[in-house]
Amino acid sequence: MRIFKSHPLLKLINSYIIDSPQPANLSYLWNFGSLLAFCLAIQIVTGVTLAMHYNPSVLEAFNSVEHIMRDVNNGWLIRYLHSNTASAFFFLVYLHIGRGLYYGSYRAPRTLVWTIGTVIFILMIVTAFLGYVLPYGQMSLWGATVITNLMSAIPWIGQDIVEFLWGGFSVNNATLNRFFALHFVLPFVLAALVLMHLIALHDSAGSGNPLGVSGNYDRLPFAPYFLFKDLVTIFLFILILSVFVFFMPNVLGDSENYVVANPMQTPPAIVPEWYLLPFYAILRSIPNKLLGVIAMLSAILMLLTMPFADLGRTRGIQFRPLSKMAFYIFIANFLILMVLGAKHVESPFIEFGQISTVIYFAHFLIIVPFVSLLENSLIELSTKKARN
Known part of the structure; x- marks a missing residue:
């Protein structure tokens, strides 16, 4: 154990997830952070795996997703994990924000932590939108058309921005290529921001607590107490996520996205x-x-x-x-x-x-x-x- 306190890199890890002193009265509402980190890890691993088989072309994107689902070994599992964990990611981030609003996590000295968290949330929304376009079903195409067209509302330069995003005069091959590239890169930017979020929390007053009082008088090391508490909710999360992935993988999706994109036919509701x-x-x-x-x-x-x-x-x-x-x-x-x-x-x-x-x-x-x-x-x- 001495190496954890002497090695430059391991010493840093030790100070964050082993010896980090936490208020003794933390409830399970403080487990959302570890669950969100777990979600991000799942999204990066499954996303990189899907990218190995995905073809960002308007002619082949839909077919490549079907190829992943039908021909790639366990491809259906990787894709359903990726899509359902995206929903879980947002569900947990809303709970995380709600807990922050309820317990005043935005107040000094944690204002920087809150600000970085808001930036992470915005980047999550952008990343999710880009990913939604990639299967190139009906809702992907028309969702991309409607949302990117919003930029045209900007006076004078709006239409130029839209055409820059599209790479042409409509959602086409160039659009899909740049959306895929950004969707691949942004999760790694998210991971860097999450690290900044954690550093800002660590360097401020640390975690708050349900009573809102100073936790300096009664603290416990992160391991093993809170580490095992986090594992409890992670195992519960895996169980619930498995129910969605194996028994109702499409319940949160839109059936229109299982129809190949058709620029000549607008869906009834976008x-x-x-x-x-x-x-x-x-x-x-x-x-x-x-x-x-x-x-x-x-x-x-x-x-x-x-x-x-x-x-x-x-x-x-x-x-x-x-x-x-x-x-x-x-x-x-x-x-x-x-x-x-x-x-x-x-x-x-x-x-x-x-x-x-x-x-x-x-x-x-x-x-x-x-x-x-x-x-x-x-x-x-x-x-x-x-x-x-």
Whole structure:
């Protein structure tokens, strides 16, 4: 064991995953980080394996995916692992962000950790979109056409950006080649950002804890206590992922993507994967194209406002009933946006989408600052009464 403390590289690993002191009262809600790292590892390994057999050509992309599924040994398993772990990745990252919002993980001294995490989330969305285009089914082609066309809303240079992304005047061979290249490279950029995320956490105050108090008085080494706690959730994750991969691998996908891409036939409804539906609903709820694009991007960047919007005196909202109520309303509204994103653009879904969009932005810009100031006033009032 002495080599772990003396070797330059092993000493670094030791300080992060063996001797790293963690607050003793960490719950299983702090296991999402290790689960997300596990998901990223699965995605990189399965993605590199799929790339060995994939052909980024409009004529052969769909057939090469079918070749992987039917002819390559265990190709179906690799592909289903890759596609279902992508959904699991987003499900866990939403839980991870939700836990951060609930326990105030965005507050100083962890603001840099939160900022890097938001950048990782944006890059995840881009990577997922690029990957969704690669099978070149109906939804891949039309999803790529619709989303890349959003850039045309940018004044003066919008259409030039679209044509640059396409590599021509429509989604074609050049588009598929550059999307494949980016989809292959970005997960490694993600891995580097995850390392930065971890270093920023390690160099700040370390992990928070459910009580929101200083964890310096009661800490335990990461191994073996939290290492085995992480393994419990990893094994549970493998079990649940296996159920999806082996018994219902296509339940989260779109049947239109099992039809070869046809530029002459538009699908009845063009929708992204389930994990991007809330932002798609925000985009569609605004009639103006440019404002819709700005709102969609702002919906993600709103996370960066939390360190400034939350003016409460205590970290987290576990002991703040009004903030807790606002948080659960926000979660319910986010789920409503997810449902609305899959609906046709017609009444009453348009009106519901607009109401939900207003509530979404109001949460960050109005509700959180107002409620936290109100709670501060109530605390001061109760303190004065207690003194009297």
